[in-house]
Amino acid sequence: MIEKLGMPKWGLSMTEGRVIEWLVDEGAEIAAGDEVAEVETEKINGMVEAPAAGVLRRRVASVGDVIPVGGLLGVIADAAVPDAEIDAFVAEFEASFVPGEAEEEAGPAPEVADGIRFIRFGEGGEPLVLLHGFGGDLNNWLFNAEPLSSERAVYALDFPGHGGSVKEAREPVEALRAFLDSQGLERVHLAGHSMGGLVAGELAASQPERVLSLTLIAPAGLGPEIDAEYIDGFIEASSRKQLKPVLQKLFADPDQVNRSMVDDVLKYKRLDGVQDALRGLRERLFPDGRQARTLDLSGYPGPVLVIWGERDGIIPASHASAAPSRAHVEVLPGVGHSPHMEAAGEVNRLLERHLGLVRSG
Amino acid sequence: MTMRTITFQQAINEALAQEMGRDETVVLFGEDVVGGSGAPGEDDAWGGVLGITKGLYGQYPSRVLDTPISESAFIGAAAGAAASGLRPVVELMFVDFMGVCLDQIFNQAGKFRYMFGGKAVTPMVVRTMFGAGIRAASQHSQALYPVFTHFPGLKVVVPSTPYDAKGLLTQAIRDDDPVIFLEHKVLYTLEGDVPEEPYAIPFGEAEIVREGDDVTVVALGRMVHLAAQAAASLDGVEVELIDPRTTSPLDLETIVESVENTGRLVVVDEANPRCGLAADIIAQVTAEAFDSLKAAPRMVTPPHTPVPFSPVLEDAYVPSPDKIAEAIRATTGSPAPA
Numbered sequence: 001m002i003e004k005l006g007m008p009k010w011g012l013s014m015t016e017g018r019v020i021e022w023l024v025d026e027g028a029e030i031a032a033g034d035e036v037a038e039v040e041t042e043k044i045n046g047m048v049e050a051p052a053a054g055v056l057r058r059r060v061a062s063v064g065d066v067i068p069v070g071g072l073l074g075v076i077a078d079a080a081v082p083d084a085e086i087d088a089f090v091a092e093f094e095a096s097f098v099p100g101e102a103e104e105e106a107g108p109a110p111e112v113a114d115g116i117r118f119i120r121f122g123e124g125g126e127p128l129v130l131l132h133g134f135g136g137d138l139n140n141w142l143f144n145a146e147p148l149s150s151e152r153a154v155y156a157l158d159f160p161g162h163g164g165s166v167k168e169a170r171e172p173v174e175a176l177r178a179f180l181d182s183q184g185l186e187r188v189h190l191a192g193h194s195m196g197g198l199v200a201g202e203l204a205a206s207q208p209e210r211v212l213s214l215t216l217i218a219p220a221g222l223g224p225e226i227d228a229e230y231i232d233g234f235i236e237a238s239s240r241k242q243l244k245p246v247l248q249k250l251f252a253d254p255d256q257v258n259r260s261m262v263d264d265v266l267k268y269k270r271l272d273g274v275q276d277a278l279r280g281l282r283e284r285l286f287p288d289g290r291q292a293r294t295l296d297l298s299g300y301p302g303p304v305l306v307i308w309g310e311r312d313g314i315i316p317a318s319h320a321s322a323a324p325s326r327a328h329v330e331v332l333p334g335v336g337h338s339p340h341m342e343a344a345g346e347v348n349r350l351l352e353r354h355l356g357l358v359r360s361g
Numbered sequence: 362m363t364m365r366t367i368t369f370q371q372a373i374n375e376a377l378a379q380e381m382g383r384d385e386t387v388v389l390f391g392e393d394v395v396g397g398s399g400a401p402g403e404d405d406a407w408g409g410v411l412g413i414t415k416g417l418y419g420q421y422p423s424r425v426l427d428t429p430i431s432e433s434a435f436i437g438a439a440a441g442a443a444a445s446g447l448r449p450v451v452e453l454m455f456v457d458f459m460g461v462c463l464d465q466i467f468n469q470a471g472k473f474r475y476m477f478g479g480k481a482v483t484p485m486v487v488r489t490m491f492g493a494g495i496r497a498a499s500q501h502s503q504a505l506y507p508v509f510t511h512f513p514g515l516k517v518v519v520p521s522t523p524y525d526a527k528g529l530l531t532q533a534i535r536d537d538d539p540v541i542f543l544e545h546k547v548l549y550t551l552e553g554d555v556p557e558e559p560y561a562i563p564f565g566e567a568e569i570v571r572e573g574d575d576v577t578v579v580a581l582g583r584m585v586h587l588a589a590q591a592a593a594s595l596d597g598v599e600v601e602l603i604d605p606r607t608t609s610p611l612d613l614e615t616i617v618e619s620v621e622n623t624g625r626l627v628v629v630d631e632a633n634p635r636c637g638l639a640a641d642i643i644a645q646v647t648a649e650a651f652d653s654l655k656a657a658p659r660m661v662t663p664p665h666t667p668v669p670f671s672p673v674l675e676d677a678y679v680p681s682p683d684k685i686a687e688a689i690r691a692t693t694g695s696p697a698p699a
Contacts, residue, residue, distance in 0.1 A: 117363075137362075164363045167558070239566050241615075259572070268362045270528060270560040 002081060002089045003052040005036060005074035007067045010046055011142030015100070016068045017041045019061045028056050030076065033345055037061075037073060042260045046143060048073060049345045055079045057086050068099035107146065110138065110164060113182045116175060117164035118157035122149025126212055127185055128355065130156040131176065133194030133218075134281065135234050135265070137163030140193065143344030148351060155183070159196070161277025168273065169280025173202045180210070189355055191215035193340055194315065195285065201295040208300045212358050215305045215351055216323070218312050218337050220285065221295035223319035228289030230314050235278045240266055252311040252336035291315075297324045304328070305354040307347055309335030328354065363557040370413055370549040372523035373488075376530040377414065377450065379559045381421050384448060387534060389417060390426035390435055391452030391488075410454055411490070411549060436462035436487065440470040440539070443485035448534055453489040455501045456543060459508070470539040471514030482537040486530070492545040492583055492631060493668045493679050502668035502675075504631040506581070507638050509541045510608040516540045516564055517609040521585040523553035525606055528562030535561060545583040545631075565610035569619075573599030576689050577619040579642055580604060580629040584680060588629050591685035598693055608638055616642065617649045624655035625692040629680050634662040659688040 007017050017039040024036050035047040036056065050056075058075040061067050072093050075086055110119045119138050128148060132140045138156035145154045157179055160170035176199055180188060189212045192200035197219025204211040220226065233246035244262050248254035268274060285292055297304065304327035308317040314337040320329045330350055335342045367375070381387045395418040396407045408415025418425040428435040432453060439449040453459065459466070466487065473481045493502040509517045516538050520526040526544070533540040570585060575598050580588035585604045592600035601619050605612055620626050626646055630639035639660035647658060661680045669675050 238563060240569065264362075267524075267556065267560070270562060271362060271556060272559045272561075 001052075001054070001077065002085065003054060003076040004072060004089075004093065005048065005050065005056075005076055007039065007069050007071045007073055008046070008048055009069040009146075010041060011043055011139060014041050014043065014069060014142075016066050016071075018066045019063050019073065020045065021063060022059055023047075024056050026056055026059050030054065030056055033349065035345065040258070042258075043139075043142070043264075044258065044261060044341065045256055046341075047345065050076060052076055057081070058090060060090060071097060071099060112164065114178060115160070115166035115168075116157055116179050116182075118155055118179065118183075119145070121146045121154045122151075123153045125152030126187065126189060126355070126358065127153040127155060128189040128191060128351075129176075129180070129185070130154065131190065131192035131196030131200050132156070132159065132162065133192075133196050134231065134285075135162070135278065136193070136196075137268070139163070139264075140338075141340065144340050144348055144351070147348050148355075152189075152355070155185075159199070161274060161281060163268070167271060167277050169277045169284075171284075172199045172281075173206075176200075176203055177207075186210065187212050189213045189215070189358070191217065191351060192219060193217040194337065195220050195281075197221065198285070198293060198295060201297060201300075202293075204300045204302065205296055208302065211300065211302055213303045213305070213354060214297075214300065215307070215354060217307045217340055217347065218309060218315055218317075219295070219306070219319075220291055220315060221293055222322040223316070224290045225316055225319070226286055226289070226291050227314045228286065231282055231286050231289075235275065235282060237266075237269070243269075249313050250337045251342055252309060252334055253342070256338075256342065300324075303354060303357050305350060306330070307332065307339050307350060309337060309339045309342065311335060312337045364554045365557065366552050367523055367555050368549065369520075369523045369526050369544070369551045369553070370411070372527040372553075372555050373413055373530055373544065374415065374417070375555070376527045376534070376559075377417055378420060380531060380534045381417065381424060383559065384534075385424070386446065387448045387450065388424045388426070388442070389414060389421075389450050389452070390428050390439070392428055392430055392454050394418075394452050395425050395427045409452060411546070413488075413544075413549070414452070432458050432462035433465060437465040437469065439485045439487070440465050440473070440483060443470065443483045443539070444473055444481055448484045448486075450486040450488060450534060453487050456489040456491040456505045457500050457503050459489075459505060466509075466539070466541070467512040467515065471512050474538065475514060483539045484534075484537045486533045486540045486542055488530075488542045488544065490544045490546045492547060493663075493675055494547040494583070496670070496672055496675065497546075498670040499667040504582070504633075506541070506543050506608055507630075507632045507636060507641070510611075510638065510641070511636075514539070515609060516607065518542045518564070518607050519582045520544070520606060521548065521582050521604050523551060523555050525562060525568065525604075527555055528560050529564070529606060531559060532561040532564060536564070543582070547583050551586075562606070564607045565612050566606070567612035567615040568604045568606055569615065570602040570604050571600065573601040573623070575599045575623055576625040576627060576692055577601045577603060577616065577623045578627045578629065578685070578689060579616055581606075581608065581638065582631065584629040584631050587680060587682050588685050590682040591689060594682060594686055595689060598689060598695065600689060611642070613642075613645055613649070617646055620646050620650045621653045624653050626654070626658040627661060627685070627688045627692060628658070629661045629685055631663065631679065633665050634660065635665055637662060656692040656694065659692055661685050661688045
């Protein structure tokens with residue numbers, strides 16, 4: 001069995017990626033899900049994972065090469081497969097591959113309902129709704145939404161004041177409730193990052209019957225501390241130079257923040273109404289540099305997964321100890337405030353397993 | 362944020378439409394901005410000589426006005442309207458016509474705030490097209506932004522992309538000082554990603570178009586694109602390309618910081634070289650960052666002549682990517698490729 005190791009597609013606009021580093025030597029044994037190479041895209045750097053177990057027989061792309069989405073990075077096969085067959089596989093792939101074809105199945109486009117922009121991947125099953133953090137948007141789930149959608153519809157939305165949604169400081173949990181109603185989503189899995197985690201938890205606490213399972217990724221609401229410099233810096237930064245160091249606080253590795261990410265956030269922040277909406281949220285959620293709201297999940301009977309990056313510089317990972325005692329808590333080493341981007345593969349596996357609990361149980 | 366691709370011209374039209382919708386004191390006037398006075402039954406057919414204001418008369422018929430061919434009258438009217446509560450956006454068809462209305466701009470509008478002890482504001486915008494490249498000869502092709510930059514009291518904007526054009530024009534309209542907004546006529550058809558939502562870009566914040574450690578190149582308006590071509594053509598020289606976007610206020614800090622890193626400076630300016638923007642920026646950077654300079658700064662400008670009408674001469678007149686690349690190489694001491 002010969003498996004292609006291809007250039008993944010992260011997010012709607014990705015057309016190509018540049019190989020920054022190979023993490024595995026030719027000839028090494030790898031398991032499915034192992035990180036094999038690091039790739040830089042216009043938006044973000046990410047890890048390419050092995051699609052199957054075997055031996056990394058060939059590194060077709062070299063460090064520095066720019067490979068289109070779907071293009072060949074390497075070849076995985078059993079040690080027993082003769083070299084000639086590997087060569088033939090590579091030759092055949094290169095003869096038939098047309099860059100851009102993968103793009104045509106570009107997938108869904110964002111829609112807007114009652115002023116809330118959202119995107120949906122996949123369909124059916126028990127739907128999962130992804131909730132971004134303060135200042136984020138639905139694109140923060142570029143490594144997660146599509147991979148998690150093979151067995152269910154996955155929705156990602158923009159909170160009011162964020163992304164392509166109305167620029168008002170509407171109460172986020174009410175916006176979420178209204179969104180679920182508007183889409184006819186009666187029972188959903190919720191996964192939220194940071195502020196989105198707080199919102200997910202608030203909905204689960206107030207309407208437990210509506211929430212099949214809860215996943216809190218570096219959530220707000222489990223302790224008073226938060227990096228006020230991040231919140232203030234994010235709101236007030238008006239140039240790329242001011243914004244970049246603020247965004248770097250989101251990641252353990254500051255190199256994850258590239259020009260295009262800073263540009264996108266800056267352009268969003270310039271939109272009329274955004275500044276006021278963010279200030280309004282700060283006032284409600286983090287006045288005086290402290291978290292004002294505490295999650296009480298004692299009335300929520302469903303499964304709870306808490307994922308935190310050990311090196312989170314925005315909300316300390318120690319808050320995980322305030323999660324309900326029955327919660328499954330995973331603290332990921334070497335990861336900052338954005339586990340769903342920094343350790344996407346691991347987070348997706350944890351989520352997939354967690355969502356499966358409900359079905360089997 | 363809802364992005365789509367539109368032209369520079371559409372971006373300007375959209376900023377005008379959105380600001381007129383947001384604020385009813387925003388009024389538009391100038392020659393033919395409706396459709397040409399007296400055009401029978403064809404109101405709004407043109408929307409200005411190049412169609413930039415097309416459609417606005419239909420949306421806001423009482424706030425879009427055609428004027429006689431009398432720049433001294435309607436630019437003066439704008440200054441008065443601004444001082445008494447409106448936010449006029451006037452179109453001076455070609456910047457080359459500034460001569461007949463300059464008193465109204467620099468001696469009146471530009472001095473109201475200062476001479477009335479800060480008690481008066483003059484929120485007017487003069488939109489005007491500039492630049493060579495369309496065979497329009499000496500009286501319709503000049504790049505006169507240094508002249509306006511010279512006068513304290515005026516803000517001067519020279520956008521290079523559709524995104525910047527919309528955001529900077531929005532800021533110009535909301536600004537309480539007189540703003541000269543210069544649109545390069547070759548850029549009108551340039552396409553780029555622009556959010557549908559209204560947004561403003563602050564003045565005095567340069568855009569770093571590309572990052573590099575070897576040479577700082579400063580360019581404005583159309584020259585940004587030619588400088589980017591030059592930068593892309595150079596192997597082994599990492600160019601940091603800076604677009605100041607506004608010449609007044611000028612983001613000198615960003616340029617100086619860059620030169621402190623690269624040690625080399627090239628300024629590309631479509632205006633004539635004497636008392637131009639290239640000379641101004643080089644003088645200021647040299648004073649601020651002399652110790653960082655590894656080579657003499659270079660300016661790439663047209664010659665000190667009127668813009669020629671001959672197509673061959675006009676093409677030779679405007680700074681080209683080749684000339685820009687040559688100047689960049691000269692600062693690094695690397696020879697031109699054989």
